[in-house]
Amino acid sequence: MSKTKQSYTDTPLQTNPNFLKFCYLLAVLLLFSCKEAPKGEKREVAEPKEVTEETVATTNNKVILFFGDSLTAGYGLDDTKDAYPGVIQTKIDSLGYPYEVVNAGLSGETTAGGLGRINWILAQDISVFVLELGANDGLRGTALSETKSNLQGIIDAVRKKDANIPIILTGMQLPPNMGKDYTTKFSQLFKDLAEKNDLVLVPFLLENVGGVAQLNQADGIHPTAAGHQILANNVWLYLKPILEQ
Structure with a gap:
């Protein structure tokens, strides 16, 4: 099967009342978590780090690697196969595609943490790379330049391994309490990275x-x-065309 790199398409983000409710819930939880922290210590909303899925392929199928935080890991679910990467595996199996999903999500992960472990993760052969990181950076108020640099470093590591590996980048938004300028630029950095590196962007x-x-x-x-x-459907919209090429 030949692999053809899919170009970035600028898809506008949509804001709705439900998302605003989500933002305020996130802001409240962040506020209470920060109150419980010792003075001077920053706290994450994400739960303690925990590897929830195998991070190495177990078959001879081509590998789709999902690299992310608690959203990818499936925090709080009774069965981590219910997390969106596992749901996508079910879709793949139903269509008979020769791909195996590897879930390398880690609860509480930041872009810095991801950059620190990417070379170990890339020790295996990979056919598609899905990058879902940045939310914890935003909730900590990490400098946007640092978040962007770390994500670029992860992208560079994947491209160094194989320049033909399609990369899907998942966009994220932040609650308004982080400040309009910061939240706007945070959302934009995913679009900028996708455009610069010719990635596929899930808005x-x-x-x-x-x-x-x-x-x-x-x-x-x-x-x-x-x-x-639903998260699986959001990603599948952009992943399926790559698998069909």
């Missing part, structure tokens, strides 16, 4: 899930199994 991973109470767990942030079904 907003949590589209139609963020702020919808019945699709999120009690924390109001991490999707339920039903929410992950």
Whole structure:
């Protein structure tokens, strides 16, 4: 099967009332988590780091590597196969595509942490790379230049391994309490990276899930199994054409 690189397409982000509710829930949770932290210590909204899936392929199928944080890892789900990468594996199996999903999500991961472990993850052969990182950086108020540099470093590492590996970048948005200038530039950096590196961009991973109470767990942030079904559809829209090439 030949691999043809898919070009970036600028798809406008959509803002709706449900997403705004999600933003305020996120802001409230962040506020309370920060109050419990010792003075001078920054706290993440994401849960403690935990590897929730195998990070090495177990068959001879081509590998789709999902590299991300708690959203990819499937934090809070009874079965991590219910996380959106696992749902995508079910779609792949139903179509008979010769691909295996590897979930390299790590709860609490930042872009700096991802950059630190990317070379180990890339020790295996990979056919498609899905990059879902940055939310924890934004909630900590990490300098945008640092987040962008770390993501670029991860992209460069993948391209160094094989320049023909298609890379899908998932966009993210932040709650308004982080400041209009910061949140606007944060969303834009994903578009800028996609355009610069000719990546496939999923404009907003949590589209139609963020702020919808019945699709999120009690924390109001991490999707339920039903929410992950929608996340899978959001990514599948951009992944399927790559697998069919």
